[in-house]
Amino acid sequence: MDLDTHYRAGPAEHTRLSRTPHGRLEYLRTRELLRRFLPAHARVLDVGGGTGVHAEWLAADGHAVHLVDIVADHVAHAGTLPGVTAEAGDARSLTAPDAAFDVVLLLGPLYHLVGPADRAQALAEAHRVLRPGGLLAAAGISRYLSLLETGAAGTLTAELTDPIRAVIETGAYDGHVGFVPTHWHTATELREEVVAAGFPEAGVYGIEGPAWPALDAAGLDRFDSLVEAALRAARIGEQDPRILETSAHLLAVAQRVG
Numbered sequence: 001m002d003l004d005t006h007y008r009a010g011p012a013e014h015t016r017l018s019r020t021p022h023g024r025l026e027y028l029r030t031r032e033l034l035r036r037f038l039p040a041h042a043r044v045l046d047v048g049g050g051t052g053v054h055a056e057w058l059a060a061d062g063h064a065v066h067l068v069d070i071v072a073d074h075v076a077h078a079g080t081l082p083g084v085t086a087e088a089g090d091a092r093s094l095t096a097p098d099a100a101f102d103v104v105l106l107l108g109p110l111y112h113l114v115g116p117a118d119r120a121q122a123l124a125e126a127h128r129v130l131r132p133g134g135l136l137a138a139a140g141i142s143r144y145l146s147l148l149e150t151g152a153a154g155t156l157t158a159e160l161t162d163p164i165r166a167v168i169e170t171g172a173y174d175g176h177v178g179f180v181p182t183h184w185h186t187a188t189e190l191r192e193e194v195v196a197a198g199f200p201e202a203g204v205y206g207i208e209g210p211a212w213p214a215l216d217a218a219g220l221d222r223f224d225s226l227v228e229a230a231l232r233a234a235r236i237g238e239q240d241p242r243i244l245e246t247s248a249h250l251l252a253v254a255q256r257v258g
Helices: 003-009 021-037 053-060 072-078 116-129 145-153 158-170 187-196 212-218 220-236
Strands: 043-047 064-069 084-088 101-106 130-142 182-185 203-206 249-255
Touching (some): 021 053, 021 130, 021 212, 021 220, 021 249, 053 064, 053 084, 064 072, 101 116, 116 130, 116 187, 145 212, 187 203, 212 220
Parallel strands (some): 043 101, 064 084, 101 130
16 A cells, blocks of 8 residues: 555544544653754655645744655645645755755654665765755654554464564564554664665654553543653653663664764
8 A cells, every 4th residue: 555545544643643543642741842842934845745734733833844745635734834834856856956954754654665775875965955054853753663562462372473583683663553554763773774875863763651551541531640750750761771762763863964
């Protein structure tokens, strides 16, 4: 199934970060991390930005946001948001000129690009369109996501054991807990890919932290009463190499130095 078909057939993308407890936590922590690092009034290129869930608050914060996505319906929705412009495009071949942006976000493309050469090309394009000193924020899915999700939910069956072991060992996710086949990262792998693209001081952060499966188990009704503790846990372990890969998503943050 190609991405356009997947996103047309599945649940609405603009609700992905609000319809589950772990999605809401991902949204809050991604926003928190980006706000920590973004300069004021930045020119932001949101590559693979979907329907503009993050572009919307970025524009409200005073940034000039241009979104690129491969799915036409996503682009049409994002283009209606105040302060956001949008175009259809591919992370591996951006239309933007060299050094045109202060910030490039790759919050979706790296896991959809299952081949290492394609991920390298997307990162090279991000490097190209960033000004010297500009900021890259690139997300990956943790290889331990389905292990933690199914183990906590009580759905880790004997049949899932081998697929879960395979994605932990190889990063090749086959769709065993829903979603399309994708590439899932370790923190080391994500950092190495970003460094290889010309960002020598890349740091990797765990986004959701270790408590996201507990939030899902508790349900949306209890989210508001539990989220502050989950956020504190995420902050404590965000760069601890023994903890950060318990997050469902990882975020690499780096500057272009030349």
